[in-house]
Amino acid sequence: RLEAVCWNEADDCIVTPLAGLPHIVVELAHGHTTSSIQEAHRLNSPYIINDPTLHQAIIDAVGNPESGPLDIRTLARAVFQRDVGAVLHGVFLEKVAGRLRLQRLLSSFIEAEDITPVTSGGVKLDRVDPSGDAAAGYGNILFSRTEFVARRIRAYFNLDCATMRGYGLGEAAQRLLTALSLYKVLKVLDSGLHLRTACDLDAQTLTVTRPAGLTLDVALLADIEQTLPTLITACGFGAHAVMRLKAASAPRKRARTSRNSPPEDATPEEGDAE
Known part of the structure; x- marks a missing residue:
């Protein structure tokens, strides 16, 4: 920051x-x-x-x-x-x-004292079909969340x-x-x-x-x-x-292969070639 x-x-x-x-x-x-x-x-x-x-x-x-x-x-x-x-x-x-x-x-950090959890909740409203299939994203869906508050929050800076x-x-x-x-x-x-x-x-x-x-x-x-x-x-x-x-282009990650897949430059073993 x-x-x-x-x-x-x-x-x-x-x-x-x-x-x-x-x-x-x-x-x-x-x-x-x-x-x-x-x-x-x-x-x-x-x-x-x-x-x-x-x-x-x-x-x-x-x-x-x-x-x-x-x-x-x-x-x-x-x-x-x-x-x-x-x-x-x-x-x-x-x-x-x-x-x-x-x-x-220059360094800094933020420290909180006497932290307390705060639980609240809400609902995602479906204006069209409140009783729709929640698994498919339809209908009203209730949710809860936990946040945290503190009695005192201090930021420290040091030069x-x-x-x-x-x-x-x-x-x-x-x-x-x-x-x-x-x-x-x-x-x-x-x-x-x-x-x-x-x-x-x-x-x-x-x-x-x-x-x-x-x-x-x-x-x-x-x-x-x-x-x-x-x-x-x-x-x-x-x-x-x-x-x-x-900047030069960043190198791309190598594509993942399964453990049993042969390297791209591998040659077929004798007898396997057509």
């Missing part, structure tokens, strides 16, 4: 306050697209990292990815220039090398500033990553709490535990949205911050 609030589903592009933020867009077959913001594994998505140019660019940036000392700062800079969100949410580039990993800087500073990306990058993190958190609390059907939550209070004395409010979201374009420009990404790739 922290990534979903950054994407405009209606226009299939990054949201306006984040225009110019580095990410990768991939052209798929039949006019479809995906992006490093939408993909579960971000840069390590097979639609992205299997691009030979990008794959080699990561290797060139970090040096020998398989052996020798690995400078995590070099990896962080390489990822930051291509997908800022992957620095915040972490990425494991195992398709390049098994040790190219950035841990999460690892120490690890962020350790990446050595510079002050401008740290300001952008911090503002982007706050944008994501406040945006989720403001409009991203429709977790699933019949589960719409509203944030009641927002408390900062560390650092002490800091206060946050969803009302700050508008100010952060106005500040983000300036912070993005200050990082000097340039006019080509959005990388566009064309």
Whole structure:
């Protein structure tokens, strides 16, 4: 959800306050697209990292990815220039090398207390034939369902500033990553709490535990949205911050065969041939 609030589903592009933020867009077959913001594994998505140019660019940036000392700062800079969100949410580039990993800087979870089941029911009405054959989908059909409520539901968010500073990306990058993190958190609390059907939550209070004395409010979201374009420009990404790739077709699954079926390339045994 922290990534979903950054994407405009209606226009299939990054949201306006984040225009110019580095990410990768991939052209798929039949006019479809995906992006490093939408993909579960971000840069390590097979639609992205299997691009030979990008794959080699990561290797060139970090040096020998398989052996020798690995400078995590070099990896962080390489990822930051291509997908800022992957620095915040972490990425494991195992398709390049098994040790190219950035841990999460921004993490979150939701926890409920004193959970109670709630049972309710209803009926599927058949306006034409209420007594029709239910097995065939006709007639009125009664149903019951069990849902759950809680006395208190809390969302927790954590930003690892120490690890962020350790990446050595510079002050401008740290300001952008911090503002982007706050944008994501406040945006989720403001409009991203429709977790699933019949589960719409509203944030009641927002408390900062560390650092002490800091206060946050969803009302700050508008100010952060106005500040983000300036912070993005200050990082000097340039006019080509959005990388566009064309994905190769995904390999098709092999058709299942029965255990006793011979392989397709098998030849008939002697005596079986006509």
